[in-house]
Amino acid sequence: MSATARHLRRYLRPTGLECHDHAQWVLPLHGDLQFEVGGAGGSLDLLQGAFVAPGESHDLEALGDNCCLIIDCHPGVLDDDTLEHLCRQRWLALSRDIRRQLQDIHANGVGMDPLPQLLRYFAPAGSGARLQALCMTIAAAPGADWTVARMAAEVGVGGSRLHALFAREFGLSPQAWVSGARLRWAKRQLLAGTAGISDIALRAGYSEQSALTRALRRETGMTPRQWRLAGSSLGQYAQG
Template identity: 35%
Template sequence: MVTAATSYSIAVRSYGTHSTVDTHDFSQLVLPLAGELSMDIAGRQAIVDRSIAAYVEAGCRHDQVSDSDNRSLILDLHPRDLDTRTADRLASRPFLSLTPEANNLIDYMGAQLATERMASHKLQLWVPLLVDALLGDEPQLPSRLASLLAAVEADLSRPWTVENMAEKVGVSASRLHAIFQETLGKSPRVWLTDMRLERVCRLLTSTDLPIAELAFRMGYADQSALTRAMRKATGLTPAAYRRQARVRD
């Protein structure tokens, strides 16, 4: 499994026809977005493309070349990022078949990096899902939490409670509260409020949707409930926030 304390870094890179033989004290996942690479990992060779990813163990000599356009996500994993069993399983099969699920996760991260700097909490939730998909495992708890957060963000109008979120993950409400505190440093309710208000603020700035409509879309009982939440969080009403944002623009 992926450990709780992580130090991931990720980037999109392309490689050319010149040999790039390298070793480093961290491991890497090479996750193709487009094109193909010819890779040599400690004498084992394969073409890395949309059907094959590569895992380079820390300290392992490797090389990659390509004579065509290519782009790959390069995920750096430091020793504390993976437990020993997971690291050993990846090292034993440096070239990994990509399932549709894994490719969807790779495409998602590629799209995120193309439009914005990746928030560390999103990366920490994405990596366990990816590792599960690469190894063909049943989703572990970190992955199930990531799936929950994605589901909530996709349907903020739903009347989410701690109890039904916990049921979706398959744990008790008290256990979910502890997991949120350990992983995100906040309770499920606070996280949900933050997500809703973040989306509201974005839509206030980028659209002309009526405030009552925004309240409905974000799961508030009415416009007054949204106004109270906004004033508490920002000191401004939704209408004042929208005016201030447009003056800045």
């Protein structure tokens, strides 16, 4: 048996809880997906993937058309330190170079194995270690006051250096990354419960509900109410 297996998958309905004895990378190529692993929930898109440790229960639900690259890593592929690090990290802030390789896979099918590049970036001493920690801190509390000065202090660099690091690794400014994290969190909250839209907007870090509406409409063409209704319709379809 090969040490790794790669699959392109599209999800038409919730997967239900799954659990297996191998590690798995879940890397979106297209669309938005809601993902839960080890009891923690998050949203996956072109900027964020996920890592599943062996034995962790997980499930996935997509909203609309989607495609993911799934990489199964069988025992022995990842050393203990890397496995422990990735298990703690869980959510993967995908660099520009990784996104380019994933888009090539989306366009041309599974070819070159992306695992070496993923490990160069996400391993404990990988090139993305400093920014990855910051991105996951932002993702955990997107509504906080994430000024450039605060983000730079988290990484231990000056503001101009932080801008250079984000531009090199993600092709984005730090503020653009925060904006993406806020919208990702808000989209999940809109689908996950019945909290008021204005409350979700404020908790996500938007100054008012209209700011969330503008951001969501730019990305999806939907208002927050339409996004929530689309998710409700998907849930009813999946149960039918």
